[in-house]
Amino acid sequence: MGHRCCTKQKVKRGLWSPEEDDKLIKHITEHGHGSWSSVPKLAGLQRCGKSCRLRWINYLRPDLKKGSFTAEEEQIIIDVHRILGNRWAQIAKHLPGRTDNEVKNFWNSCIKKKLLSQGLDPKTHNLLSLRQRASNKTACKHSSSSQSQQSAFTVFNISSQANDTVMMNAPVVAFPNDQTMAMQIPSSEPQNPNASYAQSPIPNESTIYPYGSSLDTTFVSSSTPSSVHQLPGLGNMLYENPCIWDATAIFETFEEPRVEGLQPPQQQEQDKEKICETAEGKIDMDASLESDSFDLGLLESTLMSAAMYRDLSSMDDFGWNF
DNA sequence: AAGGCTACCAACCGCCGGGCC
DNA sequence: GGGCCCGGCGGTTGGTAGCCT
Structure with a gap:
């Protein structure tokens, strides 16, 4: 059963022939499409208007x-x-x-x-x-190879290459060329995030390094968050954790990182709210993005906050203090 | 070489919303 | 307000080319 407009006359279906394409192009370039339902008749095509529209939009349009x-x-x-x-x-x-x-x-x-x-x-x-x-x-x-969930700060990584990567549901920020931002504690490091909090949160270069193949660039750090007991939310953690800040600085050494910076501090409150929603099992960012005039800048900032979403079950270990 | 499988993509289908009468 | 027409959209299908066994 075809579309209503297609039932009025016998219409051809299937692939378009070059002749049909020519007719449609000629008609539209000379007269415009006007009402699509009238195009087939005016262009001398045995097609339904919808089919003409689709063909033009998806294949013949000059732009x-x-x-x-x-x-x-x-x-x-x-x-x-x-x-x-x-x-x-x-x-x-x-x-x-x-x-x-x-x-x-x-x-x-x-x-x-x-x-x-x-x-x-x-x-x-x-x-x-x-x-x-x-x-x-x-x-x-x-x-990816099978990996166990550890702490929320253990790995921010998806890597199909790293055998010693500890996979968990944690932030992932994708970059062009499949570069993936990831934070990881090498398996030789203490796996309990609390165990290393007393250490200096400032990593040295030897503890942050590109990791993985050209398809999976993983950033690895032996450092862990500096203040787990006062975590105001992961958004703030991004700001307060020099480890992650330093990791972002490393991006400059790679090809055109898309995420140019983290949110300004005033956005943290909004992010906190989003994360709270996530903690309740809701991930709904569409509400504020219904508009046609979608802003990629907003998108990028959102992504940075979205980077902190993920499986909250793995976050249960932390003492959230909102 | 041939058959099977998979990936890709053009096109179709059905639904929905807006405009018009 | 209701029906009809139309355009737009997302989901799905079917044909085909390329790869594998």
């Missing part, structure tokens, strides 16, 4: 960008999808020359699998639970 997606575009898709979900049309608006259909197909064929292989849930962008990861392993040859 379409041809070729495969760039790493930059891929990152934009991931970033925006993290906030908006499957709103392909909205996502496509941030990619000039790309269509929602194209973005959707690229997501389903490439990015989705990539995220899964990194242990990320493509829907929520959160790390998959151990069970989910286990079930995913059967479908994903290159998934």
Whole structure:
């Protein structure tokens, strides 16, 4: 059963022939599309108006960008999808020359699998639970090696390469070229986060280093948060923890980090609120992002706060003091 | 070489909301 | 207010090319 407009006349379906394309291009360039339902008749096509519209928008439009997606575009898709979900049309608006259909197909064929292989849930962008990861392993040859959950500060990493990485549901910030921000305590270090709090929180260069392959760059630190007993929230922790600050400084040595900085202090309160919501099991960032005029700057700052979302079960060890 | 499998992508389907009468 | 038409959107399907066994 076709669309209403398609039932009025006998219409052709399936792939478009070059002749049909020519007719449609000629008609639209000369007359514009006007009412799509009248296009087939005026253009001399045995197609439904919807089909003409789709063909034009997805394939024939002159301003379409041809070729495969760039790493930059891929990152934009991931970033925006993290906030908006499957709103392909909205996502496509941030990619000039790309269509929602194209973005959707690229997501389903490439990015989705990539995220899964990194242990990320493509829907929520959160790390998959151990069970989910286990079930995913059967479908994903290159998934991360099995890793146990430790402390929330142990690892901020998804790495398919690092055997001694301790995986947990912790912040992950993705960068172009699949660089992934991650904080990790090497397995030789004390695994109890409280055990090392008395140590100097300021890491030296030997304790923070790029780690992993070109596809998985992991930042490793032996340092741990400096003030677990007064944690006002992870947002503040980002500011108060020199370890993480120093880690961000390292980004400068890598290719064009997308996240240029953390939120200004006044945003911390908002972030705290978001994290509180997350603690209640709610991760809903869409409410403030319904507008068409979505701001990538906002997105980036949001991502930094979003970087602190994740499986709160792993956060239970900490004495939250809101 | 042939059949099976997988990935990719163009196109379709069905639903929804807005505008018009 | 209700029905109809239309455009837009997200989900899904089906064809095809390439790879693997």
